[in-house]
Amino acid sequence: MFRNMFKKTYAKIEPESEKIDIPEGLWKKCRICKEPIFAEDVKSNFYTCPKCGGYFRVHAYRRIEMLVDDGSFIEWNKTMPISNPLDFPDYETKLEEERQKSKLNEAVVTGEATIGNVRTAIAVCDARFMMSSMGRVVGEKITAAVEKATEEKMPIIIYSCSGGARMQEGMISLMQMAKTSAALKRHHEAGQLFISVLTDPTMGGVSASFAMLGDIILAEPKALIGFAGPRVIAQTIGTKLPEGFQSAEFLLEHGFIDAIVERSEQRSVLKKILRAHTSGFKKVARKESQDENTEKVTEKRTKVKAPKTAWDSVLLSRRPDRPTAKDYIDRLFSFFLELHGDRLSGDDGAIIGGIANYYGKPVMVVAEQKGKSIKENKIRNFGMPNPSGYRKALRLIKHAQKFNMPIICIVDTPGAFCGIEAEEKGQAEAIARALFEMSDMTVPILSVVIGEGGSGGALALAVANEVWMLEHSIYSILSPEGFASILYKDAKKNKEAAEVMKITSKELLGLGVIDRVIKEELPLTVDTMDTVIEEMVSNMDDFFEKNSSKSKEEIAEDRYNRFRKF
Amino acid sequence: MFRKVLIANRGEIAVRIIRALREMGIISVAVYSEADRDSLHTMLADEAICIGPAPAMKSYLDMERILSAAVTTGAEAIHPGFGFLSENEKFARLCTEVGIKFIGPKSETIAKLGDKAVARATMQKAHIPVIPGTDGSVKDVNEALKLAKKVGFPVMIKAALGGGGKGMRISRSEDDFAENFMTAKAEALKGFSDDSMYIEKYIERPRHIEFQILADSYGNVIHLGERDCSIQRRHQKVLEEAPSVFLDSKLREKMGKAAVSAAKAAGYENAGTIEFLVDKNKNFYFMEMNTRIQVEHPVTEMITGMDLIKEQIRVAAGEKLSVTQKDVKIEGHSIECRINAENPDKNFAPSPGRIESMHLPGGNGVRIDTHIYEDYTVSPFYDSMLLKLIVHGKNRQEAIAKMRSALGEIVIEGVDTNIDFNYEIINNPYFIDADIDTSFIEKQFKM
Secondary structure, three states, rough: OOOOOOOOOOOOOOOOOOOOOOOOOEEEEOOOOOOOEEHHHHHOOEEEEEOOEEOOOOOOOHHHHHHHHOOOOOEEEEOOOOOOOOOOOOHHHHHHOOOHOOOOOOOEEEEEEOOEEEEEEEEEEEOOOOHHEOOHHHHHHHHHHHHHHOOOOEEEEEEEEEOOOOOHHHHHOOOHHHHHHHHHHHHOOOOOOOEEEEEEOHHHHHHHHHHHHHOOOOOOOOOOOOOOOOOHHHHOOOOOOOOOOHHHHHHOOOOOOOOOOOOOHHHHHHHHHHHOOOOOOOHHHHOOOOHHHHHHHHHHHHOOOHHHHHOHHHHOOOOOOOHHHHHHHHOOOOOOEEEOOOOOOOOOOOOOEEEEEOOOOOOOOOOOOOOOOHHHHHHHHOOOHHEEEEEEEHHHHHHHHHOOEEEEEEEEOOOOOOOOHHHHHOHHHHHHHHHHHHHOOOOOEEEEEEOOOHHHHOOOOOOOEEEEEEOOOEEOOOOHHHHHHHHHHHHHHHHHHHOOOOOEHHHHHOOOOOEEEEOOOOOHHHHHHHHHHHHHHHHHHHHHHHHHHHHHHHHHHHHHHHHHOO | OOOOEEEEOOOHHHHHHHHHHHHHHOOEEEEEEEEHHHHHHHHHHOEEOOOOOOOOHHOOHHHHHHHHHHHHHOEEEEEEEOOOOOOHHHHHHHHHHHHOEEEEOOOHHHHHHOOOHHHHHHHOOOOOOOOOOOOEEEHHHHHHHHHHHOOOOOEEEEEEEEHHHHEEEEEHHHHHHHHHHHHHHHHHHHHHHHEEEEEEEEOOOOEEEEEEEEEEEOOOOOEOOOOOEEEEEEEEEEEEEEEOOOOHHHHHHHHHHHHHHHHHHOOOEEEEEEEEEEEEOOOOEEEEEOOOOOOOOHHHHHOOOOOHHHHHHHHHOOOOOOOOOOOOOOOEEEEEEEEEEHHHOOEEEOOEEEEEEOOOOOOOOOOEEOOOOOOOOOOOOOEEEEEEEEEOOHHHHHHHHHHHHHHOOOOOEEOOOOOOHHHHHOOOHHHHHOOOOOOOOHHHHHH
16 A cells, blocks of 8 residues: 555665675575474474474484483494405595594494383484495494393394495395394394384395394384385386385385384383383373263263164174274273284284283283274274284284283174185185184283174184173174075074074173173263273283283193183 | 664564664665565565565564575564564574574573573572562471461462462461461362462552663663553553652662662663562562563653664664663653454454554644554454554643543544543543552453
């Protein structure tokens, strides 16, 4: 409105043209979003871009400082003599230059520290030094750290980041892959924990050796992780690679990493993992029962008639508002770290599992998970696991066995998924393998059927020391509809089938297939599950108590006998 | 002196600063958000740079965009105004780091005075009275009574985690202390699951009286007298006046000296304000120091004849203060009303919109600082202040008469305003008698 209508009042003097000097390093440019950002914001933001959230590479010592208890880090093998096994021309000069430039002796820093007061070995690769490629010194420092961790019975955490093998050291570099892997195998055989954290980029000889061997493998968001470099692959096969190829997210989806953890959360997650595998969690106080709330809910509850027939129970077990595995996990445990992937081919959404905190006791939870919406069911496949799901379950069960954690299985599936791909990937083998391996685990296994216990798909998580059922859940050889179509050649005779199949909790308790029935409020929903949780907790306490006095052999023997009797 | 100064603000204060720069012959650079394209400060400044979209986080609070604007335009200094980044220690530091003068105190000073505990300790060290109270919490009644006696009755018993009046009791003497302490403690336990208590001196009928100070980089500090800002609604100042009729010249001198030593103790430079609470027995206590120019600075300008913004710029440019303490003469009485686009009947909800028509009063002793004009649209993105109406009379009575006349004349159409609310305050008999304290609005308007 008034633009250009006001008269200027300053005298037109030519400026002395003194350009303002901006000190170096005050601003940085984000290499991802290209926006200018303040260097100090980057630091306080765990070296991520405050604007786009992109991750920057972190120097090894700074990384250690971010993770470990203040002042607890003691470095091992800070210096190690340079080696030039191939007498590669100018390699020594190159190394010397890298040392000057990065102020590091080599591409990895190793040592010990405490995280949440748990003593652990730690090795952190630093990309500033020759892209953290693995030569003899890197391999040696990592191997030495692993050996020391094994010897002193402590966990090891390795933050990897590498372009791959160090070309200048030729075959000696390749041998580091075998050397580090062999040391980790001994660490594994000694029952010790290895947490591998993959950061951007973890490629080639490093990803194909120690980086992929973690008991638990974590990754930073969007980190590039793979064997062959994306450019090499694209050139070799002559096609364009899909978006997100070889990203941490890509690996998670394909079953090779347990979880993607934001940098700001890493210390806290590592602390919990370490506690779960060593001293146990801090004791958690038990909540008092919330009688007042329960009463309130009772008033507004929709009325559901008590089931009279077996078919009524089938309908109840399938109600969409019935609590799913996650609801039980939320209520039973104060902490749950979901571990993804079967480390073979995928991460099945119908089975979830991970480490949980049961009043201070670390336990492994493996559960069949139904979705609550169509959208969620696209991921959960309506609770019908693929072979990859059972293989993930088995991987976690073996993990629990190694670290002596009790296992809690939650069963809720219409059945194992029935489809072409499931058969191609070996559905039968996957279920069989689960029964086979679970049978002689030396940690106590408890399985609880919370909804539908559909056939082999359910049994694969129920080769347990005790199997419980919620009052109106079902556990069956087949769905009543399927049973009717096979025996009566008429799927509509489902109601009759349900009666004769003996699939209700009461009937199965009578048959000795299950050991306990947990009473339900009607209808069972997230709002009315308090009493179920209370009864589960009190019986779980007994279950753990009972098994704590038993030897490993007795625990396995009990389970064997439990199934031998049928 | 600076050749070019950037104003990192908007609205009325940006216009006020640009006017000062125009008077001084300094090139002004405005920064504006997309919503302020047609704002007066954008048009009045010699140069203007758009620094981002309407939300302040992405424009007026984005340090890096403002600094980039300063660097690109070659501004040598930044005036932060009030609000936004004016008391941001990091912004002040970054300005210094890129070689731009921040018109205000040093970043360390802002940091020190921004931390309540550090500020309190600094003042205690300089022998400035602070509200007496316990340093830590107390649970035992006998120990609490001992502390209460030390602080002096009446005392306020407060829950450490308290809020909203819960777990809060006034004890007037030793006799009712134990009872009040136990009640407050029980309430605290019930309300916050923690019964740690604090004992603090209860300030009866407190007035909010603040002293304007000016300091140069040569260690010279003067004060420009006080402002009485007791007329507040929910701790927001509504109307301010200077001088305060509650202070006699002896107390004014004493408090002024305290304010000067407070500024010296903090190593202060540029314009600042020391806020005090004054109880009915005229005891005064340090509350906090504001390290920027204040909204209500014009009332001080009216009674001292000084231009505070120009003083700020001069001091920042390294000049010495233009006056000494004895040159400061207080003449007459000044009152300021803040006219906001808000609806007092709807709990003072902001009322953005287009100014359809308006008439502003003027004449002898009437000053208006504003950025609005006919057809201007008041944005919902920023605070709702439309203008500051300031009057200056030879005494309080004349100032009130001028304000009454001016408020009665002002017309703003298109948005709701608090003009009538201000009119009621100015006509309130307690206000006219200067029988006011910080609870005035709560008591007189039942809100």
